Amino acid sequence: MKPLALLLLPLLLFACRSESSTVSFTVSGDAAEYAAYETLVAAFEAAHPEIDVTLTHIPSAGDYSAKLVTDFAAGTPPDVSLLNYRRVPAFAAAGQMEPLGPYLDKSELIAREDFYPITIDAFTWQGDILCIPQNVSSLVVYYNRDLFAAAGVAEPADDWTWDDFVTTAVTLTRDSDGDGTIDQYGAGIEPSLYRLAPFVWQNGGRLVDDPANPTQLGLTRLPSLQALEWFVALQTVHHVVPDRTAEAAIDSETRFIQGTTAMFFDSRRGTPTFREAADFDWDIAPLPRGQEAAGILHSDAYCLSAAAKDKDAAWSLIEFANSPEGQTIIAGTGRTVPSLRAVAESDAFLDPAARPSRSQVFLDSVDHLQIVPLISTWEDIESTASEEIERAFYGDITAEEAAILARDRTEEYFALGARP
Amino acid sequence: MNDGYERRLKRLLLPYGMGIGLLFVVPAILSFALAFFRYDALSPPRFVGTLNFPLARTDSLFSLSVFNSLALVILPAPLRVFGAFLAARLARGGRLRHLLRAAVFLPAAMPASAFALAWLWILNPLYGPLNRLLMALSLSAPGWLSDAQWARPAIALALLWLVGEGFLVCLAALYDVPRDLEDAAAADGAGAGAILRYVLLPLLAPVLLLLMARDAVLLLQESFTLAWLLSGGGPYYATYTLPQFIYEAAFGRLDFGVASAALWALYVVTGLLLILVYLVARQWQVGLSEEEFLL
Structure with missing residues (x-):
């Protein structure tokens, strides 16, 4: 009897989760980018049926910034948002960001060493990795x-x-x-x-x-x-x-x-x-x-709001988006220079059939970026x-x-x- | 009987009263109070007395924004009111009156963003129809929104076409003017211009004055919408208005204290403008004797 109950326990936990986990996710960009994020979210939801992601898309970068500021001020920020490294310190200084270093250290999908170091530096605040970089443009x-x-x-x-x-x-x-x-x-x-x-x-x-x-x-x-x-x-x-x-x-x-x-x-x-x-x-x-x-x-990262309710579910999304699979999906739009070395050096980014043919230029210049x-x-x-x-x-x-x-x-x- | 009617009327107004109270009066009082606090919406407000007022006043962008806001009232307001009056006179009768009425009112019924988009095209310095026309007439074609000197006039120019409501008020008022008066003047040998100047204008003066006061208040806030959409306050702050200062202080820098202090200034400026209109009215002795609408 007991072993059976133990076997059922994970299932029970799984059932409980499936009721409560929603993650809000806000991005900005044009229609092609939005389509890529929809694909990303669909792939994520297929892998994690217990988590439901609400994707919000703000076309203009200026509106995006204004909306995020207002949302954070109102205490209702999106759980996961995509932010440029020049913008993150404003949110970080106000204590609005959940540092992601500890999550990254525990991850089995990705590790700090997989990323171009400069992208990690750009999102490090008070010794902690704040957000997980998506690209190294x-x-x-x-x-x-x-x-x-x-x-x-x-x-x-x-x-x-x-x-x-x-x-x-x-x-x-x-x-x-x-x-x-x-x-x-x-x-x-x-x-x-x-x-x-x-x-x-x-x-x-x-x-x-x-x-x-x-x-x-x-x-x-x-x-x-x-x-x-x-x-x-x-x-x-x-x-x-x-x-x-x-x-x-x-x-x-x-x-x-x-x-x-x-x-x-x-x-x-x-x-x-x-x-x-x-x-x-x-x-x-x-x-x-x-x-x-x-x-x-030029780098953006997935950030987790300190006010997010289900941080583990939100982290799963961030982790997936920055896994080789997630970064490959987004790189398919042509929009990103993947921050994961492995994806950046693959055909997902250096696709010889797609313009520009000199995409390698982005990777060659990484060493002297500031x-x-x-x-x-x-x-x-x-x-x-x-x-x-x-x-x-x-x-x-x-x-x-x-x-x-x-x-x-x-x-x-x-x-x-x-x-x- | 009359009392019952009054009471019912008041009951009818109750939902509006509540709406105005909850959505305008209470927030207005709250934001007035915020002027005495440092507040960034992320941490609790901190009482600082009147510190926000000198902070706003000494910001060089503040005085500039007040100047620009005033310019965007003083430039278009009289023209808008007079234009509405003229358009109403033209659209009062005649075969094309329906078409004319629709044409004058249409811009006011358009969404501000669509209206702004149309003007971005009209005012395009190289390819816009306005500058093409000016060049065809061998006149100099200014850079409009890209030129610090011409950006304000350009926005005032666009604002001139948003006269739909004033136009309707003028039209209604014109219908109230007995035709006999015009006929009598015509019999005395007055031409169309003289009738307009000596009969219609004085009779409509109270209405026009009211419209002017309303326009001043309205433009002080509404010029921001168009300036924001057309030029974003630029080039180099040429169309940077007081509402933009308030908006950017509050939602750009999360400095709600200074924004509220500037809001006080906006109300003071509005009050001063109304006093100015009143003084002019008293000087001209229009609209203050019989109708007494302003007092």
Whole structure:
């Protein structure tokens, strides 16, 4: 009798669980990404019939951020959310995140060593792994191979430099009908701190005064300022990117898709869009190098809210999403550079049949990626500094004025920000 | 009998009264009180006296947002009211009156986001129909929403078309004006312009004044919706309004204390605007004698 009861016990527990476990899961992204997360959730639910996942999808990243902040403030956050590493410190400092290090250590599916180390660093707060990284994306140059071929310009080499980039961009900037307006731009890049950062590092500069304990922006110091000047000159001197009016009329991403901009700076995020919308041959190249090679990490992770009711069920979802099976499903959209080495180096990511053919560029650059400082007020710092960088980019103020304004206007955020 | 009717009327208003009380009055009082606390919604509020007021006032974006909000009232409000009046006069009679009425009212019935999308296209600096027209006329075509100088006028321009409700009020008021008065003026040799200026305008002045007061209050808050959708407050804060300051303080930085303090400022500005309209009315001596609607 007793052995029988013992045998039944797990079944009984299983039955109890099946009634109570629901996990809410919020993501943002376009329709293709949403479809991928639906597949992920379906696969998860098939493997864990006792857990029911409610997937919420917010198309725009800005709305996503606002909704998450409001949800956390209201005390009803999603159990699992996908967050960029620049945003996590704000939630972490407010004690809203359940550290996932202990869960990861106990996992039989995944281990810390399976991930690219920089992604783990980016989500480490006060010595604990807070969220489990989904991807190890970075900024690259998307380029229109047809336009390069038509102009007889060599495609970007793996070790091309700032000068190579400017020369290429100048050649590809054209006023084909001679009416005084540029019809084809050499390049397109968002004038923001996030885009500028890797060029600062490439020039031996620093984004902040002290990366370990930042107290102010470091753009006013010489190597950093030179990088800012070079960045701004793309518009003000070389005119290889749209000016403010042209950018407002049609933004650079749209211009790239239309085939009227030859090179566009974006992370892996651009891949699904260009696969679907661009009807020309395109590929990616690494960032052109300055004094040294450097790149910037773009990474999102699955985070668990401290307020989640059934943390074990939520963890099962996070664990599954970051298992080789889960990451393979998401990598299938083209959206991610998988953070698991094994998946990143497999055909799930390096699919030779799908564009871009140089996907290896993302993996080759992992070694010299850097991260922005982890500080709870980083979003405010970034958006404020970007306003000044944009003004310099469109010629309203000089690069130096922008650096000074950005430094002074963000000082308060550095004072208020919590650090890991 | 009359008392019973009054009582029934009040009972009828009860659900609305409760709704207004619960959804507007109570939150308004609560947010007024929040102005005296530091509160981030994640930890309990902390009483700090009047600290939030200097914090809001010394924020350079605050004064800028007040200035922009006022500009987006003063620029379009008089034009909107006068435009509604003119449109109502045109749509009072004539064969095309139904079409005209529909056309004037339509923008007000559109969802704000659809309306904004249409204006994003109209105002596109290179490919929008407005600038194409200006260029065809050999006029200079401004960058509109991408140009710090032109962004405010661009939003005011879009706001000019949202006059549906004022238009209906003017139309109703015009129907109340006895035709005899116009006929008498016409018999005395007044043309259409003179009738408009000397007969209809004075008669409708109380209504127009009321509309003006309403528009000032409305625009102070509603200009934000359009500015947010069209330019996001930019370029470089050119269309950054007080409601946006409040919204970003509260939901961007989770600083509900400063947001509430700024909310107080919004109410003060609204009050000042109403006083201004009242003073102008008293100066012109319109709308204050017989109808006494403002007092």
